[in-house]
Each structure stands twice: as C-alpha cells, then as structure tokens.
Amino acid sequence: MTRHSLAKDKIRVLFLEGVHQSAVEEFRRNGYTQIEQLKVALDEAELIEKIQGVHILGIRSRTRITDKVLAAANRLLTIGCFCIGTNQVSLNTARKAGIPVFNAPYSNTRSVAELVIGEIIMLLRRIPEKSRACHDGAWDKSATNSFELRGKTLGLVGYGHIGTQLSVLAEAMGMKVRFFDIEKKLALGNAQPCATLEELLGVADVVSLHVPSTPQTKNMFGAEQVKAMKPGSYLINASRGSVVDIDALAQGLKSGHLLGAAIDVFPKEPASNGEEFVSPLRGLENVILTPHIGGSTQEAQENIGLEVAEKLIKYSDNGSTVGAVNFVEVSLPVKAGGTRFLHIHSNVPGVLRKVNEVFSQSELNISAQYLQTDPEVGFVVVDVEGAVDETAVLQQLQEIDGTIRVRFLY
Numbered sequence: 001m002t003r004h005s006l007a008k009d010k011i012r013v014l015f016l017e018g019v020h021q022s023a024v025e026e027f028r029r030n031g032y033t034q035i036e037q038l039k040v041a042l043d044e045a046e047l048i049e050k051i052q053g054v055h056i057l058g059i060r061s062r063t064r065i066t067d068k069v070l071a072a073a074n075r076l077l078t079i080g081c082f083c084i085g086t087n088q089v090s091l092n093t094a095r096k097a098g099i100p101v102f103n104a105p106y107s108n109t110r111s112v113a114e115l116v117i118g119e120i121i122m123l124l125r126r127i128p129e130k131s132r133a134c135h136d137g138a139w140d141k142s143a144t145n146s147f148e149l150r151g152k153t154l155g156l157v158g159y160g161h162i163g164t165q166l167s168v169l170a171e172a173m174g175m176k177v178r179f180f181d182i183e184k185k186l187a188l189g190n191a192q193p194c195a196t197l198e199e200l201l202g203v204a205d206v207v208s209l210h211v212p213s214t215p216q217t218k219n220m221f222g223a224e225q226v227k228a229m230k231p232g233s234y235l236i237n238a239s240r241g242s243v244v245d246i247d248a249l250a251q252g253l254k255s256g257h258l259l260g261a262a263i264d265v266f267p268k269e270p271a272s273n274g275e276e277f278v279s280p281l282r283g284l285e286n287v288i289l290t291p292h293i294g295g296s297t298q299e300a301q302e303n304i305g306l307e308v309a310e311k312l313i314k315y316s317d318n319g320s321t322v323g324a325v326n327f328v329e330v331s332l333p334v335k336a337g338g339t340r341f342l343h344i345h346s347n348v349p350g351v352l353r354k355v356n357e358v359f360s361q362s363e364l365n366i367s368a369q370y371l372q373t374d375p376e377v378g379f380v381v382v383d384v385e386g387a388v389d390e391t392a393v394l395q396q397l398q399e400i401d402g403t404i405r406v407r408f409l410y
C-alpha cells in the first residue's frame with residue numbers, strides 16, 4: 001500500500017450544505033476518517049473560522065468561497081462543488097493559490113430537464129391555481145387558457161447539457177424546439193438554432209433558460225426581453241437567479257403579457273431552510289416557485305456525491321487534476337513505489353529548470369515528469385526513484401522563486 005506523506009487520518013474533510021452520504025462513504029472507503037458534515041451553508045465570517053486546518057472542502061451552490069475565505073484557508077488543498085455551478089467560488093484566486101476546484105458537470109442535468117418538462121405541462125394547464133383552488137374547496141372547471149404542449153414551440157436559451165436533454169424530451173412530446181447559444185452547437189433531432197435571442201423570443205411559446213452565471217448573463221433577461229416575448233407565453237428559469245430581473249418578470253406577469261412562469265432560482269435565496277423567502281413573485285397567478293431544487297433528486301445527489309468525491313480523492317492521493325474547472329489538467333498514473341512531488345508555481349521563465357536542478361543536485365533520478373501551464377500558473381509533478389530525503393527536497397523546492405505551493409505526495 002502506498003505510504004502518503006500526510007497520513008489520511010490527518011487530512012481534515014469538511015462537507016457543508018448536506019453533501020450526500022455517498023461522498024462520505026467514498027472518502028471512508030479510501031481511508032479518510034476525519035470527515036465533518038454540516039447540513040447548512042456558512043456565511044463568510046463563519047467560514048473564515050471553520051476553514052482553519054481544513055484540507056478538503058465540499059460545498060454546493062449556496063456557500064460563497066470569497067477571496068477572504070481563501071486567504072484564511074491555511075491548509076486547504078482542494079475544493080469540491082457538489083453541483084454544476086462554480087460561480088460561488090472565487091475561481092481565479094483559488095487557481096493562483098494553487099487550489100484546484102472540481103464539480104459535477106452532468107450528474108443532475110437529467111433531474112433539471114425532467115422538472116422543466118413537468119412545469120411546462122403544469123403551466124400550460126394552469127395547474128398551480130387550479131390545485132390551489134381545490135385545496136381551498138373551490139371547483140373551477142374550465143378550459144380557459146389551458147393548452148396542450150403538442151405543437152407549441154419551446155425556446156431554449158443555452159443549449160448545453162441541460163438544454164440539449166430538454167430538446168430531446170420536448171420533441172418526443174410533440175413540441176417544436178428552437179435554441180439560442182453563444183457557441184455553435186450541434187442541433188439535436190429537428191431543433192433549429194436562432195441567430196439571436198430576440199429571434200427566439202419572437203417565436204417561442206415557452207422560453208426556458210439554461211445558461212451559466214457569467215458577467216454576460218447577469219440580468220440578460222430584463223424588461224426588454226419580457227416585452228419581446230410572445231403575448232400569452234411562459235418563462236422558466238432553473239439556471240441562476242442572476243439571469244432574470246425578477247421585478248421585470250413580475251411586471252410582465254401582472255400585466256397579463258405572460259401567462260405564467262416557473263422559477264427555481266432567485267437573485268436572493270434564503271441561506272437556510274426556515275429563513276423567509278421574499279420575492280415579488282409570491283402570490284402571483286400561475287407561477288410555480290420552487291426552492292432551488294432543480295437538481296435535488298436522490299439519484300442526482302448520490303451520483304454527484306460519488307463523482308466529486310472521486311475527483312477530490314484522486315487529487316489528494318495522486319495529484320491528478322482531471323476535471324478541475326480552474327486549473328490545468330494533469331492526468332497521472334498511480335505509481336507503485338517511487339516518490340512523487342507536486343510543485344505549483346507562477347508561470348515565469350526558469351522555474352522548471354530550478355525544480356530539475358533540485359533533483360539533479362540531490363542525485364535523484366527523475367522517472368517521470370508531467371507539466372501543464374496556463375498563462376499564469378504552472379503545475380509540475382515529478383516522480384523520482386531511489387532513497388529520497390523528502391524534507392530536504394521539499395525545503396529546496398519551497399525556496400525556488402515563484403513557488404506557490406509544494407507537496408510531497410508519497
């Protein structure tokens with residue numbers, strides 16, 4: 001069995017926001033014992049305190065990993081986002097601090113797509129208000145403003161993992177599909193691209209948003225876009241709360257221009273269950289409001305737990321950064337025997353030469369070397385053979401100008 005420099009029972013793992021048990025089990029299976037689980041997200045001040053001494057941090061979409069949190073993280077090796085979105089992490093700062101961030105880009109996409117299909121049917125049949133009326137003892141049988149989805153046009157904004165799955169499901173149910181994406185995308189089935197968002201808004205009966213949170217998508221859907229939607233159409237947002245100007249949407253619904261909406265994500269979401277949810281959409285007719293549960297199914301959470309845990313463990317045990325969203329990707333074989341060092345440095349000329357000098361001056365034979373760089377950060381993994389004075393090598397590597405962090409792995 002490989003002897004790791006830092007014994008696994010010394011590596012502290014902290015999971016926030018109810019990360020699924022599958023992640024905990026995967027860590028335990030791999031020999032990690034110091035695992036703390038919290039159900040809640042922590043705010044910046046709480047996290048600054050809690051992160052001291054933590055080596056591996058697991059979060060979901062609610063915990064903000066700010067520059068201040070990263071500055072306080074005195075032992076942090078890596079972060080796992082047990083979700084798709086990574087906009088909650090200050091990725092650039094983490095990268096420059098030599099902290100790879102991993103996520104699960106696929107595991108909950110089907111859950112979101114299924115929810116949206118269900119919502120389209122519910123909205124087109126005005127089920128939210130009919131159900132509410134029945135619960136209140138009213139009997140309001142009417143076909144007014146109730147429609148089949150067959151033959152209607154679904155407009156997808158963002159044709160990535162979720163958008164494309166929706167495309168296939170919606171077509172199977174008889175919808176026409178149009179999409180708008182800033183990247184050129186392969187159209188599945190009979191789906192047709194739109195050249196602009198405006199074009200899409202002019203033809204879609206239901207618009208569903210599936211873009212990431214970026215500076216470009218911030219408030220990309222405001223009063224102008226609501227107005228450009230077809231009269232009597234519907235808006236669905238299960239992407240990020242920053243994408244839609246919620247006041248403009250409320251106005252569009254109150255005026256009757258839109259016949260309904262299903263919103264899962266909000267500009268301001270309660271930090272924990274139990275905190276009041278405040279939104280101008282509350283109480284509006286034919287509006288489905290859900291508490292950011294697009295990806296919250298048992299299947300998705302279990303798969304995400306496993307997927308992200310595997311990536312974190314691979315990095316911690318082996319140095320592999322495959323799947324990192326903010327870091328150069330290095331895929332590494334697990335070596336039986338030998339010694340492995342990781343050196344993360346500023347990408348300036350001469351660092352690699354100095355790294356190699358450390359090994360040659362110590363008369364150590366380098367059996368393999370893996371290097372990847374981005375314009376600012378370089379990551380080199382060095383496998384050496386023979387008897388090694390790890391402490392001396394580590395110290396010399398640390399002294400090289402431009403070194404961000406060094407690890408002796410095993």
Ligand SMILES: NC(=O)c1ccc[n+]([C@@H]2O[C@H](COP(=O)([O-])OP(=O)(O)OC[C@H]3O[C@@H](n4cnc5c(N)ncnc54)[C@H](O)[C@@H]3O)[C@@H](O)[C@H]2O)c1
Pocket residue numbers: 084085105108109112157158159160161162163180181182183210211212213214216217220238239240264265292293294295296
């Ligand atoms: N509600 C939830 O619980 C939940 C669950 C999973 C994902 N999400 C959100 O959904 C988003 C989409 O997920 P995905 O897996 O489909 O991501 P993805 O990266 O596979 O696809 C996003 C697509 O949006 C496109 N895009 C980016 N900026 C755009 C713009 N300005 N205009 C048009 N298109 C643009 C990209 O080119 C890409 O094709 C995630 O980033 C995440 O924030 C929410």
Ligand SMILES: O=C(O)[C@H](O)COP(=O)(O)O
Pocket residue numbers: 060061062082083084085086108292293295296
């Ligand atoms: O980014 C995501 O995958 C979704 O927003 C889901 O996030 P959650 O795990 O916090 O529900």
